Structures are given as structure tokens and as C-alpha cells.
Amino acid sequence: MSLMLATIIILIAVGFAASFARSRVKGLRAGGARLNSLPNYHAAYVFLWGAVPALIFLLVWAPLQAMFVEQAVLATPEGMALPDTGFRPAVLAEAKALATGEISSAFNSDARALAPYFEAAIGRYSMIGAFIAFVVAGLGTFFSMRRVGVNFRARNGVERWVMGLLVIASMVAIFTTLGIVLSLLFETIRFFNLVNPIEFLFGLDWSPQLAIRADQAGSSGAFGSIPLFWGTVFIGAIIAMIVAIPLGLMSAIFLTQYAPARLRSWLKPILEILAGVPTVVYGYFAALTVAPAVRDFALAMGLSNASSESALAAGVVMGIMIIPFVSSMADDSIAAVPAAMNDGSLALGATQSETIKRVIFPAALPGIVGGILLAVSRAIGETMIVVMAAGLAANLTANPFDSVTTVTVQIVQLLTGDQEFDSAKTLAAFALGLVLFFITLVLNLYALRVVRKYREAYE
Amino acid sequence: STDSVSQLSVVGSSTVYPFTTAVAEQFENANEGVRVKVESTGTGSGMKLFCEGLGIDEHDAVNASRKMKISEFEDCQSNGVTDIVELTIGIDGLTLIQAQGEEQLNLTSQQVYEALAANPYGGEQTAQNWSDISPDLPNAPIRVLGPPPTSGTRDSFVELIMEVGCNANPAMAELEESNEDEYKTVCTKIREDEAFTEAGENDNLLVQKVSAEPGRIGILGYSFVEENLDKIQPVGLDGVVPTAETIGNLEYPAARLLYVYIKGQHVENKPALGQFVAAYKQAWQPGGMLGTRGLVALPEAQRAEADAAADGMTTLTAASFE
């Protein structure tokens, strides 16, 4: 009997038990008793206790069983004959697939011989697993059925299960964070075995060109990440912000303080569209329309070596993308300043702009700064615009018409360009990812703290 | 399931990618129900993915802009991928380009090396204009747009032009014997000032940039040159102007062979794979579909060998790497 079949049988049987519990409780109520919990709760209670532990057991059992089966198969003479290399798991997997009928013929010839053993072992162990699951389900059903009755607080029992579900759902976020840190950390540690972390973090020379492959030219690749981070900051935190901060801030001020309600209700969603446009579209726009324009402009200004992959083009487009982000953060911060401040200032005879400049803006400043930090963290993590429009040359330059490269561009290049897989170069992508993660983490945490603290101040 | 048997998966070089996709597309059109996925992962990680093992979920073929290395072959062997068929699909010429309408340049590998090396022959790089290198060359600033270090084209450029130019100096050839590391640095490191700019992997953009900027030289694969002859023209190298012909007979010095590797053991279970190889063979014949995409067909003798490998599914042995 397969575990799948066992699962279905358990679900059906426990379902029957639950509906039986339901009708029994209904009968009690018809008899005039005032129930503590509604019949449906009793049914759910029985179902949960009957089915869930058994299913959890099966879930845990499945990988265990796979392990047992594999050991059993390896203990056979044919199994022992297999070499213990990367080859073995593939053969085993295939033999198993053959045994379960997932595939009809094998790629590895050894797999065919092993299939019957697999079939036997799987049969044996699934019987054991199914039996235990039945016992667990039976016990669960039996004991929960016994509690069903007028005064039994089935609802509380069911709610505890739901609570468990809620807790598990909320832990997904923790696991994701953990997953990110771990998956980046392992590769980063391997990278730091090859490259000195000090050189990586503080080196001024990013030029992995020399270390693509062992047999290729040169072996002393330079992995100084400062130029990448400079490029990231130059594009995301400087150029983009020069565009986004004034436009976003003044837009927010206009929309909150001056625009009539109707106009505001139109303009706000329109601005939000800017944030909704996919970044690949911005990237295309930057590469095809903005970058040539910027270059032409630079040439017209007499700058001869203007790059068509200028920091300016990518930065400006990124800034446009960030405008609504800045404006909605500023909007929130301004809205959080109590209307009483506005009234207080107007009542003294200040004009609206004086009120904004001298009272509202200073009061909202911490929130606005927090919002800008969040915007910066978004900008430095942005990928597609820079992949499509920024350059690959790791220049340490402050000339906006020059080409710079960013961390995200390098991650994409390192992981999808031509390279050898286990080289320091590939691993460097993960190290860059980890550093980027920590930078945005610190920025975000700090910014969120600022924003929240600031909001609480007025609540 | 029967469905996955007719799904083929190809990974590997971005240089070979356009050729394989073209074959795949035609192949799918001709065979209802067959699906071919081509992913551009780069040759290195393509090899790694390819050698992971046998099985329905494993990749069936890998595109390569260079020959498989013995280390990769051994990796494959240890994972049970023992029957590997090497298909040499054609030649790609690494080309220097300039804008259409300018006077056609003619450079030698040595001149290119001297202009672009970080430390030509171990000395300091001082050349700013082409005329600094040789008085015959125009008195114009050196401005080259080249592939980034992450691309296979860069490898080829270093291997096919830079090292050749470097070796023209006998002292350098000696250096290779005595101090290999030093040699590599001197011969393959490219300057990083404004004379050499790394372009993106988007070769189409590179074409546009070069065509828009007289005096600029670009480096890319020959297939792109044919597409865009209205905008750009090839630069002659060592006296040979790259054309389909000069590349085909390997007269052009910077030509390279492109490969596709196939898992022989998969052919048995996936009949589609065998048909795919046949379709590929069809496509690389002179006048075949790949020709129209800019791939130069192999010379007669080599092509016969490749045809034989495709027909007979000749597998590689360790001996083939000697």
C-alpha cells in the first residue's frame, strides 16, 4: 500500500468519524441541552485530532522510509557493487523511479537491475508506515470522540489548532530570512577561503577578468569591491536621489497641502503608476532612449569620452522610478504631523508656505529622512535598470557621464556569464549578495526605526 | 511520463545560443509535441550542469564556445555520463569592427596587442593614438569597445589575438617557458583606461555604438557583422579581412570552432535527441540554416568528421584529450 493511498484512507475514515461526532452532538442539542460548542466544532475537533497527527507522521515517515529503502537496496549484492561517487545517487534515483513506474526505461543501465529490490523494499516499508499511521489516526479519533459532549469545549480545542497554523504561517518570514543568510553565508565562507576578506571589502580594484578559468590568462584576479559599491552608491544614492528627492518631496507637499481633493485623488494613483512599471521596462527605456540622449548631450557639451552607458542615464531613470516611493513616504510623514500644527501656525497669520517650510517640514523631517533611507535601500538593490543601462567597468569616478558598474550588475554577470562554476568568481557573487543584504538590512532597520519612532511621537 | 521524454534541455555558451535556438525552433516546428529548451548559462556552468548525471531531469546537451576540458570530462565520467558526443558545429570569427563609410583599417595582432595591453611586453602602456604604435596608422585616439571579462568572447579575444600578438615578440615566447605567470600577466592583461571600455553583453548595442562613433573600434563575433554590414565594416587582421570565406578556410587568424556536446546515453531513451542531432547536422551544412545566421561552415575535411560523429554518435574517450 502506498503512503498516498494510506493518506486518502485516513482522510476518508476520519471524515466519517467527524460527521458522526457532529450528528451525535446535534442529537444532544435536540434533546434540549445547551451546548458549550457548536456541532461543527466537535466535528472539526475530531477531524483534526484524527487526521493531522497521522498526516504529520506520514510526512516525517516519507523521507525516513526513503532512507531505509535505500539502505536496504544498497545492502543487496547489486547495490554493493555500485561505486560510491556522484554516479550512485543518480542510479538509485532512477531505479526508484523505475520501481514506482514514474519512468518506463532507464538511462543508467545499472538502474534496471536495482529496480526490483526497490520495489520490494518500498512495499515493505510503506506497509509499516501505513500501519503506524492508521494506529495514530485511530487513537486520535478514539480519544477525541470520547471527549465530544455537551460541556466539552471543542471550540477552544479547534482554536488551538488554528492558532498553531497562524504561528507557523508567521514563521515563514523567519525561515526565509534565515534561508537567505545561510545560503549566502556558506558560499561566502568558501569565497573568503580563496580571497582575503580585507582585500574584498576594502580593495580598490575590481577586475575579476584575470581569473575566469584556471587555465586562462593570469591567476591574480582582483576582488576589491569598493568600486562596485561606489558605483552602486553613485547611481542609487546620489544621482537617483538628486532626481527623486526634490521631485518626490515637492510632489508630496503639493498633493497634501495645495491640491484640491479631486485633483489629488487623480494625481496620486497616476504617480503610483511610476512605481508599478516593471523595472525591465525602465531598463529598456534607459538603455534605448535615455542613454543615447545623455550621450548626445554630453557630446554637445564637448565631453569627448562620454560613455553611452553612463551612470547618469541609469541613475536618472532609477530616480524617476523612485519618485512615487519618496512622495508617498513624505506624504505619510506630512500627514502624521497633526493638523493642529498647521492650524496653530495659520492662526498666527503665517501663509501656507511659511507653515510648510517652518513648521510642518521640520516636524516631518525625521519621517522624511527615514523614508528617503528606505528609498535609497530600494535604489541600491535595483537590478534590471542597471543591468540593462549601466556599464560593466568598475570605475572609481565621480563623472556622471562615465560608466560605472554596480553590485547587482556584477552578481548577474558573475552568475550568468561564461565562467567556471566553482571559481572564486562565482562565489564572489554570493559574497556581494551577502554584503548587499547586510547593507540594505542595516539601512532598512534604521530607517524603519526612525519612521516608526517618529510616528509614535504623534500618536 | 512520456511527455518529458520528448523534452530536450540544452544549456551552455551564450555564443552558441543563437545557433542552437535556431535549430531548436526549426526542429520543434517539424516535430509536433517536441520541446527544446535552450538556456544561456555560459560554457563553464553549462558544463557543470551537463555533467551532473543521467536521467530524465538532466540536461541533454551543452553548447560550448571552446573544447571540453579534461577536468570537465572526468567530472562527467564520475557522474556516470560516460558517452559524450562532440559535435563541431562551425566556425565563429572574432572580428574587430568600425563604422561603415570610414576608410578600412588594417591591423596586425601585434599592433592590437601593443595598443590594448596593460603592460606591453612588460613595459608601461603609453600609447594614446594609433599612430603612437605605428606611423602607418591614423593619428586618432585609441578607442576600443570590448567584451566584458565575463563573456566567452573576451576569452577568445585574449587567446586568439592578444596572445598571438604578444608571442610575435620572441622574448615573450621565452618568457612563457621560464615564468608562465609573468607571461600571462604581460600578454593577457588588458588596459583599463578610457582606451578600452567594456561594453555590455548586448552585442547589438555595441554595433549601434560603433556605428554612431567614427574612430571607435568594437570587438564581437562574426555573426553580428554579417547582420549589420549596412552600419559597420570589419577591420582587417594580419592582412586578412574577415569574410565567410576567409573564416571558413581558417585563413582569418581570429577564427574559433564552436561545439555542442551530447549525452550519448540519453539518445536511447529520448529518440528526440537523436533527431535533434540529425537536424543540427542538416543545419551546419554549407548553405544550411546556420550559414544564414552568420556561422561559418567548417572546411570540407573537418565537416566530414563532424558529420560522421553526428551519424555514428562517436563518443569521446580520454584519449581524445591528449
Add this chain to the structure above:
Amino acid sequence: MNSPTEKLGAAERWTSEAMQRRVKQRYAAERRFKMFGMAAVGLSVAFLAFLLVNMATNGFSGFFRTEASVTVNFPASDVMVDPASLEGDDARSILSGAGLRGAIREAAVDTYGEAGEELFGGSAVNALTDMLVDDPDMLMREVDIMLPVTSEVDLAHKGDGSAAGEALAALAAERGTIDTKFNWTFLTASDATNPGEVGIWGALVGSFLTIIVTMLLAFPIGVLSAVYLEEFAPKNKWTDMVEVSINNLAAVPSIIFGLLGLAVFLNFMHLPRSAPLVGGLTLALMTMPVIVIAGRNAIKAVPPSIRDAALGVGASKMQVVFHHVLPLALPGILTGTIIGMARALGETAPLLLIGMRAFVSSPPTGIMSDATVLPMQIFLWSDEVDRGFVEKTSAAIIVLLLFMLAMNALAIYLRNRFEQRW
């Protein structure tokens, strides 16, 4: 201090000339400031308009293709196919081996002379195949049909071609008819290497499957954790940690999720590369925090008085949440979810790292089969050599933007329709 004369002095102060001048200056400053604000909004809207118009004008022609007339005489051609055999499922396989390309070339030479050979390409073969499958009886007679020309001629006819293309277009116009038709193939076909034959259907299906996976995972998990955090979570270190990680995940660069997907789903769990399943999983992890945050805000906005009311008649906390709070918060949660989904739909960066940067020329058949998604298709096309891809890329962008706008409009509609003022 308070004599009437002093008061009078005070009143005079407001009417003095210096004060009047000062007031004028203040009002001028006020107007300037307001103008700045208006200019900022105007500029932002102008950027948006420019972007949209730019894409629309570039991409509009991508929805059309040029067709030229040709007369094919099947009985006289090399095409030897029995019309009856085309009734079955394998009609296309049969036709693909039937030498249609040659037939078209011959017909073109007949109509346009030697140069006409270059007029039609693969897209014409595909179009003719479609016609024959629809109407096999065409094989029995001579037919006058319109077939799509090669991409080069197409571009020339649309006014942006090479010299050779121009010549061919002129030839076609002179000797036959050449016309621009809506390009249905663009909506029904999948990726191809020839810009004349490409379509977005495969990518759309891929996007659809991916987004379904994303939604099925992210929505329930997001809503449940929002409920937990907002309604049940005790104030302690653990809850703080959950909150911090959710807020942080919402702002983690999307490419980091790609690295996570690569390490966990591909390298560790060995799920198939390029599959909507993996794309969906990765995007779900990215979208989930957005839903949690939107969900929490929506739940927070449900007034406590509703909770009190339900508790007051003896509902349990869980009943309060599931009977009252969640239904009332639902519009807000949905708004946030749609916006999160729209973002996921347009996301490219993380998918680059999990094998979706692939050439897949037929629509995926399930969440485990090879696929690409619309934004990835745009990225791939933007990288293509052939100039014909420029308009196709922009056309695909138009489609993607239409989806975005529709989803955003839906979110705004929901927000306005169900916005509650308590």
C-alpha cells in the same frame, strides 16, 4: 500698556507701508512655492507620459505585420500532400516536411521575378501552414493569398529598413499588393529566433502559471501571518524578530531572492530549472511580506469597536477575527495583494538566476515544464541581434504595461469602492 492710543498704534502698524510691502513679498514667496510643487508633480507626470508614449509609439507597429500577395499553384508545385491526411492531429508535422518553403519561393519568383525569392521567410511558411490546416482543399487548386514578408521587408515597409529591404518592399508594391495587417501571430505564438515569427503567448502562459503559484502560496501565508501578528502575537522578542524579518524582507533587493532560490530550490531541493514552480516559489517569498504588511494595515484599520461588539456578545477572539475583522479587512488585503502580484508579475531580476533566461519556443504545459515569463521575454528580446526585435520588444512591453495598469486600476477601484470611513 493697554491705553487706546497704543492699540491704535498697533493697528497702524499693520497698515504701514513697510508692512504692506512685506506682505506682498510673502505672498509672492507663497506663489513661488506652490509653483514649485506644481512643477514637481507636472514633471513626474510628464516623465510617465513620455515613457508610456515612447513605448506605445515604438511598439505599436509591432502588433502589425506586412503581407504581400502571392499566387501559389499547389497542383503544379512540388507539394505532394493528400488533403485528407490533414484532418488528423499530425497535420503540422506532415506539412513541415512537405516543402512549403520551396513552393512559396517558386511562387514568389513567378510573381515578383528573381529578387522575389528574398521576399518571404519562415513566417510565411508558418502562415501558409495555418491556412492549409484550416482549409486543406486549398491544396487542390491555385490560390491567391497574402503571406507575411520577411522581417527586413516588414521594417522597410514600416519605414525603418535597410536599403535591400527598401528595394524589396518597392518591388512588392510595384508587382503585387503589399499591405499591413494586424499580427495575430504576435499574440498566439511563442519565442522564436526570427522577429517575424515571435509571439508572447508562451511567455504569457509562463507568467500566468508563475503568478498562480505565487498567489496560492503568498496569499494564505501572508494573510494568516498578518492575522497572527496583528491580533494574537504576544509582545515579546520572538514577535519582534518576526516583525523585523517581515519588514526587512519587504525591502530586501529582489535579486537576493534570486540567490536564495538558486541556493535552496535548485541546488538544495533539486527542483527543475526554468520551471514556473521555482519562479513562483521565489516570487512568493518576495511577495509574502508585502501582503503581510498590507494585511496588517487593513486589519489595523478595522475599528476596535467592532471587535468589542463581537466580544461583548460572547464571541471568542478567533471568531471575532474570522467572522468580523477579516471580512472587513478583505478589500484592503486584496488591494495590497493585487499590488504585490503586479510587482511579482513584472519582476525579472530573481528569475535571471533560476534558469528562466532561456529560449523556450512553446508554451509551458504545467508548473514543472520549461517556461519563461513576459518580463524575461522582454529582457531576452532586448538583447537580440536582429533589428526587427526592437518593435517586438516594445510591443511586448505594451502588453506587460496593460496588465500592470489593469491590475493597478483594479486595486484603486477596490480601494475606492470599499474604503471605509469608520
Add this chain to the structure above:
Amino acid sequence: MNDTNTTTQDASTAPATNGPPKMRAENVDVFYGDKQAIKGVSIDIFDDKVTAFIGPSGCGKSTFLRTLNRMNDTIPSARVTGHIELDGEDIHAAAMDVVQLRARVGMVFQKPNPFPKSIYENIAYGPRIHGLTTNKAEMDEVVEQSLRRAGLWDEVKDRLEESGTALSGGQQQRLCIARAIAVDPEVILMDEPCSALDPIATAKIEELIHELRGKYAIAIVTHNMQQAARVSQRTAFFHLGTLVEYGETGRIFTNPAKQRTQDYITGRYG
């Protein structure tokens, strides 16, 4: 007992109440975090009386009222000590299910808070979650009875499907009272039920309280002393978390025993 905690209870009023109290609070303290909001309050609430809680803003009236049906459990920082019983049962005992306690001790809030559902569903919600009815006819009956008792039936009987929030403020408040009645409670707690209403609606509610008296034990918080005088039989005066004085309404208003009560009633603060 220290000075601030001394409460004046009328010995005189005790005989007027027949039988044991419906609810009894003894020495109840309530803390919000470290802050003590209620200090050693003891009060009895009787079946057939309306008890009014008065006192200046922030003195703890609402807090104390909410301890009586454990609504304070929902505030994480709140902590209650002392003994409270309903019909002699400890309401904090393990055997006491808080959900059922709240069904037995209903509550009406300051701002009318109907569910944003139909009038019918507003009333039916309580009986449904408690499983008080088994079919639609029974439910219809319960809804009608509850609305009748709350004096709302005639006004809404033709529009039971309309949303409860579409009613006027006073109607909404009566709807909330009907909703509380529908689960057949024993005690009804009202926290400033009229403070958001206009005078006419206020008069209606006061009338309703008159009618409900005797059927339910009623405790009402009000900041309007005239209202307390009009509707209640017993009045408790709170100040800074302590119960200053508790006794028969007439006496409290005419002849308070404490200076603080006197000051409050004459408008010295609040």
C-alpha cells in the same frame, strides 16, 4: 482601609434589595502595566436595580465596568486582582468559560457599534455562535423578540435586511442593546450609552432602561449626573480609581457623605 480607600456604603439601602447580589466585586485592583487604574473597589450589583457609575474622566469607571465581564482580558497590559462573582460563581475560575461569561453579562458601548451587516444579522449573530436556535423560524422569533424588547421592532420591522449602520445613532444604540438582549444575558453593562446621542435619542434609551429594569441587572456608566439621577436606583461615585461613595441614588445626590462627592456633583471639577 486607608483614607482614600474608605468607601461609604449605605446601610440604609441594603434592606431595599431583596436576595443576594447578582454580581459582587470584592477588593478589585486593576493595573495597566505598572499603573493602577482601580484601587480596592468592592461593589454589589442587584438583579432588579439599575446601578450608575459616575465620576470625573479617567477615574476608572469604564475600566471597572469592563472587569465585570472580563472584557479587560483583551487588553494585553491589563491585570485584574481581587474577587468578582456572578451568582456566587467566581468569574475568574477555570471552570468559567469567558466566552459564556460574556454571553451572560452583556455589554453596550459608548459609541453605537453595530456590525456592518444587516439588522437581522446583527441580532442573529450572538444566538448563532452560541447555538441558541436550531432553525430559521426560531431565529426569526429571537430576532423579533429582541428588537421588541429594545423598542426598535416597529421602526425596523420592514427593513431587517438593511445594514445596521444605516440607522440613526439612537436606533443604532438600541440595536446594540437588542443584540445584547438576543443572547439572553443576565446582566447588561452600559458604558456611557447616550454620550454620542442627541437629546431625543437619549430620552428613548433612558426610557428603555426603565423598561428593562427588573428583567436584567443593569450597570450604567455616565458622565451626566442628571442622567444618573434619572435612571438609576443606586449610584457609585469613583475618583482617581477608588470608589468614594456607593449608595442609593437619591441620597448620593441630595446628601453625599463625602466632600469629594459633594464637590463633584456641584461641578467643581470634571
Add this chain to the structure above:
Amino acid sequence: MNDTNTTTQDASTAPATNGPPKMRAENVDVFYGDKQAIKGVSIDIFDDKVTAFIGPSGCGKSTFLRTLNRMNDTIPSARVTGHIELDGEDIHAAAMDVVQLRARVGMVFQKPNPFPKSIYENIAYGPRIHGLTTNKAEMDEVVEQSLRRAGLWDEVKDRLEESGTALSGGQQQRLCIARAIAVDPEVILMDEPCSALDPIATAKIEELIHELRGKYAIAIVTHNMQQAARVSQRTAFFHLGTLVEYGETGRIFTNPAKQRTQDYITGRYG
């Protein structure tokens, strides 16, 4: 004049006020969108008197007060008709600059709203935007004077650099009064200035109002009738947007002419 609009004005009190009224409102209507919040109100406010506005919640007290310095201009939906004058000048006239009007008719709000700046800057803000001082010494003088008049100087003179929000509620409210005084207004409008304060702070503010009387014309909204009785010389009773009765405070509280006033004062509603 229809019934609801009939206002009782004391003829008897008129002689007690010397000279013309500081402000005069005639037949003022205020609309919020379609809804009329103030209906035909006419009132005079005198230089040396405190005028109290009382009435149940929502009757339009605040709305009317805000028309007096055109603060209602800041609410987009609000529309004012009728005639209001300050020292005989029409405040809606083109020649009247609203910015200066508000400097001359100061306002203090229900909740203290100091700017989140230093105490000094809170006071200096008004004089600075109006350019009332030319140097630091003058400004220091203005700040000190204003704080002295608001009775706050002694409490804050050593901490002028501290944030205004760090003060206690009562101090904040006095800071707001000082801020209003600093631009040397002629009228001060106060909208329930004590409702957010504790009794002690309330007493301080009431005392301050006593002291300011005579220097400024003062209008104060309050919901506390005892407070109105304590601080004002004239009282206006509003109900449902109309001015029901206006006259000398003593008379209004002891001998109202209207039944509605009577009802309100004795706590029948509100």
C-alpha cells in the same frame, strides 16, 4: 424671523459695555458643503469682556468661532455668508488681508498645540514671520513679555531652549496663549482651551483669562457650564446651529428666557 432663529438679547446689558463692539457678526450662515452648520447668527463681542459660547456638542460653537478669524477658509468645503467686522472693517473685504487678520484675531485651540521647537522659538515664530522685531534684543523682550503675560515666565525662564512639547499639558496651553499674545492681537479666541486639562491646570488658565480680560477682547467656547459661569461676563447659548440666547452671564444661568436654555443648563441633554 422664524421661531428657531429668535435670539434673546439682553437690552439690559447693552449699557454695561462702553463704546462700539470690537467685533460684530451679523446674520452669519456657515455651510459645510450642503450642510448648514450655522444659521443666521448675530453677535457682538466687546473689548473688555469675556464672551462664552456654550451649547451641546455639534451645535456649531467651534464653527462660529473659526469664522471670526477666517480659519474656516482652510476647510475647502466651508462657506461663510453674512457680515463680520473687526473695528468696523469688514473682515471679508478685499482690503482685509487674511494673514494680518489672523495676527490681529489670535486663536487658542482645544488641545494644546505647541510647535515641536524650543519654547523661545514657539513664541518668536509669530513676531518673526510678521517682521515685528528688528533685532535679537527686541525679540527677547517680546518673548519675555508674552510669557510673563501668560503667567509662564517664572516656570520656564531657565529652560527657554527646551522643546515646547516637553511641558505639561497646562503649561503647553499657556505657551499657546503666550504665542498668540506675542503677535500683539486685539482679540483672542479660545476653543475649549481647558477640556484636555486637569482641574489644577484648568484653574490656572481660568485665572489667566481673568488677568487678560480688559487687555484683549476674549471669546471662549466651553462645554462646562460652571466654567462659563466662572470666567465670562457674557454668554451665548447655541443649539443646532442657531443662537438661542445671548446675554449677561449671570442672567443666562439664573433666569434664562428660553425653555431650551433652561433644559440645557439643567442637564436635560448633552
